[in-house]
Amino acid sequence: MTGILHGTLHGVGVGPGDPELITLKALRILQSAPVIAWPAPLQGDSMARAIAAPHIDARNPGDEPVEIAIRMPMVAERFPAQNVYDDAARDIANHLDAGRDVAVLCEGDPFFYGSFMYLFGRLAEHYPVEVTPGISSLTASAAALAAPLAARNDVLSVLPAPLPETELKQHLQDSDAVAIIKIGAHLDKIKTVLMELNLLENARYVEHATMATQTVRRLADIESAPYFSMILVHKRQNAWREN
Numbered sequence: 001m002t003g004i005l006h007g008t009l010h011g012v013g014v015g016p017g018d019p020e021l022i023t024l025k026a027l028r029i030l031q032s033a034p035v036i037a038w039p040a041p042l043q044g045d046s047m048a049r050a051i052a053a054p055h056i057d058a059r060n061p062g063d064e065p066v067e068i069a070i071r072m073p074m075v076a077e078r079f080p081a082q083n084v085y086d087d088a089a090r091d092i093a094n095h096l097d098a099g100r101d102v103a104v105l106c107e108g109d110p111f112f113y114g115s116f117m118y119l120f121g122r123l124a125e126h127y128p129v130e131v132t133p134g135i136s137s138l139t140a141s142a143a144a145l146a147a148p149l150a151a152r153n154d155v156l157s158v159l160p161a162p163l164p165e166t167e168l169k170q171h172l173q174d175s176d177a178v179a180i181i182k183i184g185a186h187l188d189k190i191k192t193v194l195m196e197l198n199l200l201e202n203a204r205y206v207e208h209a210t211m212a213t214q215t216v217r218r219l220a221d222i223e224s225a226p227y228f229s230m231i232l233v234h235k236r237q238n239a240w241r242e243n
C-alpha cells in the first residue's frame, strides 16, 4: 500500500435534520464524492441519506455516486452489530484501494456519538481520513427549545439513557445542566429519576429537532419517545436570565 494512491475516507456530518443545516464543506463533498455510504435501519429509510437527499439527488446524470447502505439495528440500548461494520469497512476499503474517495454520512456530527467512529476505528490506520464536523442534535435541540444549554460556569453533562439508574442520578446531582440522549425504552426510568430529584418540571423534551416533524413538549406529558429525541434539563430553569 503506497498511501498516496488511496482515496480519502470522509466522515461527513450532515446536521440534525434540516437539509439547510449542513456546512459548505459537507455540501462540496456531497456534490463530488464518487462513493457515498450511509447508515440505515434494517428496514426503511436512512435519516442521514434523507437529510443529504436534496444535495446528492441534484447531481447531474452520469455524475451520481455509488451508494453503500450500512443497515443495522437502530435501537437505543444495543451496541452495533460488529459484523455489519466489518463488512462495510471491507466494501469501503475496496473503493479506497482503487483511489476513490468515500464519504460516510453521519446524522449530526460524526464524533458526537456518531456511528462513523466504528468505521473510523477499522480504517483510520490504513487510509487518509478527513472528518467534517456537523451541527449536532445537542445544539439543535437547545435551539428548538429556545433555551440555552448552559450558562456561565455551568457544568453540562451528556447522559445516554441506557445508563443504570444510580449512575444517571449521580451525574444529575453533579451537573448544572444535562442532555439525555438515546431515550427509547428508558423513558419511564428517566422520569422516575427526575421525579426523585425533584427535576421533572425542569425537563424539556424535543423530538426530531429541526425536522419537519419537530415537536417540543414538557417531559411530564410524554409517554413514548422515538429514536431521534432528547431531554434537556437545567437545574435553574432560566439560569441565563439571572444577573
Ligand SMILES: C[S@@+](CC[C@H](N)C(=O)[O-])C[C@H]1O[C@@H](n2cnc3c(N)ncnc32)[C@H](O)[C@@H]1O
Pocket: 016, 017, 076, 106, 107, 108, 109, 110, 111, 112, 113, 114, 115, 135, 136, 137, 138, 140, 141, 180, 181, 182, 183, 206, 207, 208, 209, 210, 211, 227, 228, 229, 230
Ligand atoms: C447515536 S446518537 C447520534 C448523535 C448525532 N451524531 C449528533 O451529533 O447529534 C443518537 C441520539 O442523538 C439524539 N438525536 C439525534 N438527532 C436528533 C434530533 N434531530 N432531535 C433530537 N434528538 C436527536 C437522540 O437522543 C438519539 O437517540
